[in-house]
Every structure is written in structure tokens, then in C-alpha cells.
Amino acid sequence: MTLSQIFASRASRMQASEIRELLKLLDRPGLISFAGGIPDPALFPASEFATAFANGLSPDTQAQALQYSVSEGYLPLRQWIVGEMAKIGVPCSADNILITSGSQQALDYLGKVFLSPGDTALVGWPTYLGALAAFNAYEPRYDQLTANGNRKAESYAEEAENAGGQVKFAYLSADFANPTGETLDQRGRESLLDLTESLGCALIEDAAYQSLRYDGEQVPPLLSLEIARKGDIEACRTIYCGTFSKTLSPGLRVGWVVAAKPVISKLVLLKQAADLHSPTLNQMAMHEVAEEIFDGHVETLRDAYRQRRDAMLAALDQYMPANVSWTRPEGGMFIWVTLPTEMDGAELLAQSLESIGVAFVPGRAFFADGSGGNTIRLSFSCSDESEIRTGIEKLGGLLREV
Template structure:
């Protein structure tokens, strides 16, 4: 039986994630990993979760309801909390503008089904989030890549993408995965202006927005669009659809994400989600709501303190050890530092040698490019290692880069 011939074109277009394949290698406990963009499990609020479960068990009716089917749109108190948290003076969100999803990844899947079909022109940053490219790829769009610099999206390149016919634009404005860049406010304002000039829908991914270590990021695209349109106009004229997640601030296994969008889009997403999985776990939504509603800011403050020190350790080590022929980004938040290797050096080959000789892993950057460029780039994550381990790992990685460069010259 040749099953490949029986698969749909969408199924045939699915490609394996380099990160997922890499994680199989990382099961070796001897390998020091800077690869996975994951939160530190030691910082999960496990005591709080235990207390929430105990309190639920004291009310058998509520406890049983938490295990029952529930409405597709999501747990109403959680939707209300998100709507209130994301509302601004000009962009007033209601419960009907919020859909709870199984992580932000499902938000991407539902939105892709609604907006993308084969040949749809989609603008993405170069580089951009690999998981988004995987989802978009199943719909077989025509990618138009947008140039970036240390401040993220370059507006002139974005306008060129819109002139070429892009009808959708996906972006992570805050502490981008994988590059770590943050788009400054003036560029964000220009992005909104261009979107309305060319009638382009924006998917704004805010997964890392609260994880800042120096200062809060600029206003979100959703917030700036509200100011651009005027009070109360977003429901009818808004082009920004925003996604969020509890995975980076609480814990990934809750699988609680959300989408905020005008009601006409939410209604379509609800129907698709209903056909897809009926609803997100009621219990997990209740836990997420309790964690968000009581003590979120205190918990995130701890994350900022811990991750900030790890970020500083990585940057200090790179500043000290990296060869002059390589460069790195200086993220103001998030979980990632992006390395550009000397021209001609292949990060995939470097990874093989790094694992074999240094027992150290990272993610080659090529997978983050829709146009398959970036062979000489790589992504490092600082979220799960202590400062001392990070410094040692960077010293060894930089020494390897130096050796490889010398071998190239020879």
C-alpha cells in the first residue's frame, strides 16, 4: 500500500519540526541544552495549583462540573478576565471577543483555516517562529518574507510585501522567537498605518509580552490600532487579531491560550473549534483563571528576576568570548538570543560537532526562515539553565565557533 498517494495535499505539505527531532537527541542527560524555548519547570506555581484542586474538591458539584463538557467559547470568568486585561481606552473588548484555545498554537491553526488557502500571500518576518511556519505550511500559502534588523520588522520591507499582494501578516512584536528583537513604538505605528492603507489582516502573537527584564515593551499593535481608529471603532474596522498564551508564564501543560478578535471572526473560530475538539479542558481553564486572577503579577515578577539574570549571564559570556566575526542580538525580554555565525559556516554542521564534542545543543536557524535562508544562524535559549552553567556553555560554544572559523581559513 502506497499511503503517500492517498494523503491530501495539506497532509503531504506537513514537515517535521527540527526542534522536535532535536528533542529526541536531548533525552541524553549528558547533553547541555540551550535548544528548547521552554519555561523552567522549577518555577511552575505547583503549590498554588495544589491549593486550587483542594478547594475544588471541597465543593463536589463544582469539582464534577470541572470535569464535564463545557461551552466551546471557553470558561466565562477566564474570558472576562482576558477581555478586561486586554482592553484599553480606545479598544474595549467584551467576553464575545475572546475564544479560549488549546494553546496559542491552536489559535494559529484556526486562524489559518479561516484565512489561508493554497496561494494566499502571507507576509512573515525573516526569521520567524517555526511553529507558526509549520501551521501555515499545511495551508500552502505563498510566503513573502519581510526583512528585520536589531529592531525587528523593517517597515519599508513590510510595505514592499504588502505591495506584492500580501493579505495577511504574522508577527511577534515583543522579544521575538527566535530573534529576541522588540519592535519600537514608531515602527508599530507605521505597521498599523500600512495595514490599513493596504487592507492587510495582522496576526499579533504576544506569547512573551510580559517577560520583560529592562522595561515594559511598547503598546501592543492591538492597543495602537485602537488609538489609530478612535474609541469604539475596532469592533467594526479592526484588522489586528491578537493571540496570547498561559504557557510561558504559568505552565505549558495547561494548554490554555486565547484569541481576541472582532466577533464575526470569533464566531467562525468557535464553529471550527467545535468541530475540532469541542472545547479546552474545563479544569485547566479554571486553574488558569485562578492563577491569573490571584497573584499573576507576583509570579511574573519572579520569572522576570530569574530569567533576567540568566539573560544577563548569556550576554556577558557572549560579549567576552564570541569571535568578532559572529554577532548576537541583545533581547530586552523573552527567552532567546540569536546568533549570526561567520559567512559560510553552517549551523547544522556546527550542531553535530557541538553535540559530539561539547555535549551542547542549540537550534540551527534555517528552520525559522520561510525562504530557507539563514544557514549561518542559530537560536539559543537561556530560560532553563543557571547563570554559571550558561557562562560555561557559552565559553565552550564560542571556542567551538572559533575553531571552526580557523579551520575554514586553513
């Protein structure tokens, strides 16, 4: 008997993802990659971090920086986040905030705290595949979240009960979502709040890309709309997941959760048992850099990524055959491409890597039901405009051939 044979049943739902395997390709020389949903490292505020880490390790704070610390997270950083949340219509206190090791960890913890095997999670078809990976460990059933109000709460609740559980939460990224790039309008958000209220479930708002808007009007976050309805975060079902990964640095692994205190208190206990706390020094450095440059740095990112988005949309307009369509995101890092029904994104990727050296992510992995074979995700965040133009021209050429 090997140890693999005695793994818990949940382990069978932990499988290698396509994105992970693709990340290994990014180093291949000459490859044009629209695959990774990662920020451009040339835009990291590296010298500011160098100063902040040096300050954190100065004689006054080095003992705190290197020692064990509380599970809630570094208080000045939580207080800074309180200020940022207030700016987007979310009045709250530091007790409403938990620091996590990136928002990926928040998704894992939220799956852990809400999902018993057989419970239902509502997710978009497609949705962020890392969310599916995080939730899978807790063996949920998925149902398709539609934010247009077309499907009634009773229908969701009944099917969840038939499957032996209940709807525990709806999950979505409402702004420039990974993978579609799409934004849910205010009417859709209100409809979603109605739905989760009727279901008595939580609503997980993944705000990973929220501050990366390139044009158009900001739509209020789901949490701010719910607070506007109810007057107080303590009465809210929305759980907001933020991160510095798309703005300051992903590698330092600092994100946060904002929610009513009973949810945060339970997540703090969960984090204490799971990894004690996120690294103290990283939180101190993130706080210093955020306090100094956040708004200006985000403006720099917006200017850079806006140009790349524009370049990619222009190239798609110019080079794609007529039977291919795509989204026009107002922010974020992704454009979602729909190929003719009979085509397969994964097969296209294999051909593309072999014949033209262009990488992207096949869309099927983002669908909890395994559909979406004729979709692909393009990221414009890590390529310059000339690469974007060249890569899309090649991809358009390949699509005309196959």
C-alpha cells in the same frame, strides 16, 4: 496502494521539524541545552495548581469541570483576560475572546480561517517556526514582512495576485520575538498598521513573550495602537494571540485570541468542529491561579530570567570570537546569533553535540525561504548562570576551532 498515497496535497507540507527532534535530546545526561524555548519547570507555580485542581474537582464544581462545555471557553477566565487586556490598552468584552489550547492552536485556526491555497502570508525572515508549521497546512505562499515601511503595499499585493491569491495576513511577534529576541519599536508598529490597512488584510500579533520584559519601556501592543487609531476593537484588523505557556504552565495548554466579534464568532464555530472546547478543568484551574498570583509570579519569572539573560550576554561578550554577532533582547527567552556567512548552524550543532555537549537550534528552520544557514538560536530560560557561562565558553572555544 497505501493510505500515504491518498493523503491530501497539504500533507506534503507537514514535515518533521528540527526543534521536535531536538526536544528528544534534552534528557541526555550532562548536556547543556540552550535549545528548547521552554520555561524553567522549577518556576512553575505547582502548589497553587495543586490547590486549584483540587478546588475544581470539589463537589460544587466537579460536574462542570468534567463535563462538555461551550467552545468559547470558561467565562470567568475570559472575564479575567478582559481585565488584563484593559491594562495594556485593549478595552474589549468577553465576546471578543476565545480560549484556545495554547496559542499554537490559535495560529492553526487563524491559518484555517484565512488561508486558501496560494494566498500570501507575510512573515519575518526569520519567524517563529511553529507559525510556519501551522500555516503550512493551508498551503500559503510566504512573502517577507519588513516593518520599516521600505516596501509598499502595492508591491506585496501585486506579487500575491501574480501568485494566484491575496495577502490575507501579516504575522509577527512584536516583543522579544522567537527566535530573534528583538522588539519592534512604536514607529515600526505604526508602519505595520499602515501596511495592513492598505492591504486590507489581518495582522496577527503573537504576544507569547509580551509580559516577560526585563528592562526598557513597554511598547504598546499592536492591537492597542490600532484601537487608539480607530476607537473600537470592532473596527480593528489586529488579532491578538495570548498564552499562559510562558508564564504559568505550557503543559496545561491554555491560550486565547482577542479580536473583533465576527472573527471570534467564526473561530468559535471552527473550534466547535475541530475539538469542541479546551479542557474545562484546566481553564478553571488556570483562572484561579491567574487571579491569585499572576502579577507577582510574572515578577518572579522576570527576576530569574533577567539574570540568565545577563549571564548569557556577559558570556557571549567574553567568549565569542570577533566574527560572531548577536542580539541584546529586552525580554523573552532567546538570543539570536549570526555566525560568519560561510558557517552552517546545523553542522555546528552536530559538531557541538559530539565534541562539547552543548545544544541550540540551527536558524534555517525559522526562514520561510530556507536562508539563514549561518544563524543559531540560544535560549537562556532553562539553564542556571554557571551552566550558561560554561556552555557559552565551550561554544566560543568550538567556534574558534572550526
